[in-house]
Amino acid sequence: GAGVSQSPRYKVAKRGQDVALRCDPISGHVSLFWYQQALGQGPEFLTYFQNEAQLDKSGLPSDRFFAERPEGSVSTLKIQRTQQEDSAVYLCASRRTEDREDTIYFGEGSWLTVV
Amino acid sequence: AQSVTQLDSQVPVFEEAPVELRCNYSSSVSVYLFWYVQYPNQGLQLLLKYLSGSTLVKGINGFEAEFNKSQTSFHLRKPSVHISDTAEYFCAVSEPGYSTLTFGKGTMLLVSP
Numbered sequence: 606g607a608g609v610s611q612s613p614r615y616k617v618a619k620r621g622q623d624v625a626l627r628c629d630p631i632s633g634h635v636s637l638f639w640y641q642q643a644l645g646q647g648p649e650f651l652t653y654f655q656n657e658a659q660l661d662k663s664g665l666p667s668d669r670f671f672a673e674r675p676e677g678s679v680s681t682l683k684i685q686r687t688q689q690e691d692s693a694v695y696l697c698a699s700r701r702t703e704d705r706e707d708t709i710y711f712g713e714g715s716w717l718t719v720v
Numbered sequence: 721a722q723s724v725t726q727l728d729s730q731v732p733v734f735e736e737a738p739v740e741l742r743c744n745y746s747s748s749v750s751v752y753l754f755w756y757v758q759y760p761n762q763g764l765q766l767l768l769k770y771l772s773g774s775t776l777v778k779g780i781n782g783f784e785a786e787f788n789k790s791q792t793s794f795h796l797r798k799p800s801v802h803i804s805d806t807a808e809y810f811c812a813v814s815e816p817g818y819s820t821l822t823f824g825k826g827t828m829l830l831v832s833p
Contacts, residue, residue: 609763638819638820645825645826646825646826647724647810647823647824647825647826648764648810648823649823650819650820650821653819653820660819661819661820696763696764698764705752705814706752706771708766708769709766709820709821710766711756711763711764711765712763713762713763714763
């Protein structure tokens with residue numbers, strides 16, 4: 606597609622519920638990133654994929670967070686047993702290559718509110 | 721570890737006035753520097769980036785930034801702002817050995833008539 610597409614755009618979850626957030630990167634992009642952006646803060650890195658390989662998951666805040674990209678295109682971020690502190694915008698981004706010089710393109714985000 | 725400091729959380733300015741948004745980074749190695757803009761309820765859009773070469777970088781929408789290695793700064797400037805420039809601006813750094821970008825906390829630019 607023309608840009609990075611994320612769904613759902615808005616999600617309200619009850620505390621303890623599991624949620625799944627989907628990301629469709631730009632077609633052919635090798636690198637895929639997930640970020641978490643809390644209200645009034647900058648995006649914080651969660652995890653990085655190169656094709657289907659998850660090369661860095663150092664930013665995932667707990668083992669309740671899990672991400673996958675099984676076929677090297679679409680990715681899903683799953684949050685189990687959601688807590689109120691998980692409320693944030695989850696941004697997906699992609700990059701054409703693994704080269705740091707290449708531009709990273711962001712989706713519009715999935716807004717998660719845990720009540 | 722890389723980190724980015726944006727010294728101002730909010731910058732109010734009148735339309736057609738010049739503006740400077742400040743960004744400092746902490747790294748002792750060669751870095752790449754970026755400015756992104758985020759309009760309400762939207763994702764981040766790249767304004768400009770510094771990889772190497774000329775320290776003055778020109779971006780979209782009339783913005784430019786100057787890389788200053790001795791002061792570890794990468795301030796964003798625009799000579800004359802428009803109402804439509806009202807948005808959140810994020811400075812980010814990419815360092816060798818790190819997978820991705822590290823962002824500052826952002827500066828909200830508020831342009832009023």
